Amino acid sequence: NAGVTQTPKFRVLKTGQSMTLLCAQDMNHEYMYWYRQDPGMGLRLIHYSVGEGTTAKGEVPDGYNVSRLKKQNFLLGLESAAPSQTSVYFCASSYSWWQGEGQPQHFGDGTRLSIL
Amino acid sequence: AQSVTQLDSQVPVFEEAPVELRCNYSSSVSVYLFWYVQYPNQGLQLLLKYLSGSTLVKGINGFEAEFNKSQTSFHLRKPSVHISDTAEYFCAVRDGTASKLTFGTGTRLQVTL
Numbered sequence: 240n241a242g243v244t245q246t247p248k249f250r251v252l253k254t255g256q257s258m259t260l261l262c263a264q265d266m267n268h269e270y271m272y273w274y275r276q277d278p279g280m281g282l283r284l285i286h287y288s289v290g291e292g293t294t295a296k297g298e299v300p301d302g303y304n305v306s307r308l309k310k311q312n313f314l315l316g317l318e319s320a321a322p323s324q325t326s327v328y329f330c331a332s333s334y335s336w337w338q339g340e341g342q343p344q345h346f347g348d349g350t351r352l353s354i355l
Numbered sequence: 356a357q358s359v360t361q362l363d364s365q366v367p368v369f370e371e372a373p374v375e376l377r378c379n380y381s382s383s384v385s386v387y388l389f390w391y392v393q394y395p396n397q398g399l400q401l402l403l404k405y406l407s408g409s410t411l412v413k414g415i416n417g418f419e420a421e422f423n424k425s426q427t428s429f430h431l432r433k434p435s436v437h438i439s440d441t442a443e444y445f446c447a448v449r450d451g452t453a454s455k456l457t458f459g460t461g462t463r464l465q466v467t468l
Contacts, residue, residue, distance in 0.1 A: 243398075270454050279364070281445065281460035282399075289454050297455070329398055341387035341406035341449070344456055346398035 241265050245330050245347035252320045252354050260315040260350050262330030269335040271313035272297075272344065273305060275326040282329065288313055289335065320354045327351050357382040359448050361459035368466055370438055376431040376462045378420075378446030388429040389447040389456070390420055399445060405429060416440065441466045 243264045252258055262271065269290050274282040284297030286305040294305045302324060304316045313332075317324060331344040360379045368374045380386065387406055391399040403414025410422040420431045429446060446459040 272455075279460065282458045284455060287455060331399075336454070341404055343389055343401045343404055344399075346391075346400070348398045349396075 243330055243332055243345050243347040245328075245350050247350060248348065249351045250353070252317075252352065254320060254322060254354060256320050257316070257318050258320065258352075259317075260328055260330075260352075262313045262315070262332075262347060263311055264313075264330075264332040264345070265311065266332060266334075266345065267310070268332035268345070269310075270333045270344075271307065272331040272333075273303070273313065273315045274329045274331065275299065275324075276329060276349075277326050285315065285328075322354045325352060325354045357386070357448050357450055357457045359446050359457050359459035361446055361462050363462050364460070365463045365465065368436055368464065370466055370468055371435050373434050374432065374436050374440075374464065376444050376446075376464065378429045378431065378459060380427050380429065380446070380448045380457075382427075382448060382450055384450050387449045388420075388422060389449070390414065390418070390429070390431050391445045391447060392416075393443045393445065393461075395442070402431070402444070436464070436466050438466050438468070440464060 246261045272287040273285040283299045288294045288307040291310040306314045328350045330347045333344045334342040389404045390402040405412045405422045413419045443461045447456040
């Protein structure tokens with residue numbers, strides 16, 4: 240019963256490098272989300288997806304891109320990493336509202352990313 | 356637009372003492388409310404949720420929360436805390452059929468002997 244799995248768990252990048260964070264869920268959830276967590280700022284939504292093949296911008300989308308080619312996977316890309324993107328990144332997923340009211344989000348354990 | 360306010364960024368408390376973590380929200384429609392807990396170096400886990408019905412909601416680890424519509428609050432309480440409750444707690448709100456949650460900035464509960 241894996242739930243939401245994020246890879247990698249840790250990564251150090253140099254400024255200007257690119258990378259992709261992978262999120263996989265095995266709960267057949269329609270919705271998937273990427274957040275970043277910074278001290279004193281709680282969780283901020285980067286991008287989200289309400290179904291396979293769809294994505295939408297969240298609160299802080301600049302510098303990130305996402306893709307949802309398969310229902311179970313949600314990829315977060317950094318095209319040219321910057322020190323301001325040093326953060327802990329969390330992926331989450333949930334059922335859609337039509338699958339049941341008040342569905343909570345389920346979270347992965349996070350990816351700790353440092354940009355030097 | 357909905358928003359969530361957790362006024363207390365840190366709450367220190369002695370073991371076996373009661374605790375209340377405050378959460379206020381603003382929304383123009385009916386809402387679903389959640390409390391999540393984050394232990395160090397882990398993701399968020401659902402503590403409890405309010406969907407409808409009884410305003411007193413019981414969750415895991417002995418926590419409970421009360422929904423107060425007139426005061427737009429959803430405060431989290433525990434009558435006797437344990438060292439293992441040391442963690443960060445997040446309140447979140449979801450409007451009706453909305454696909455997104457709005458999170459508060461979190462409250463760090465520090466339990467000491």
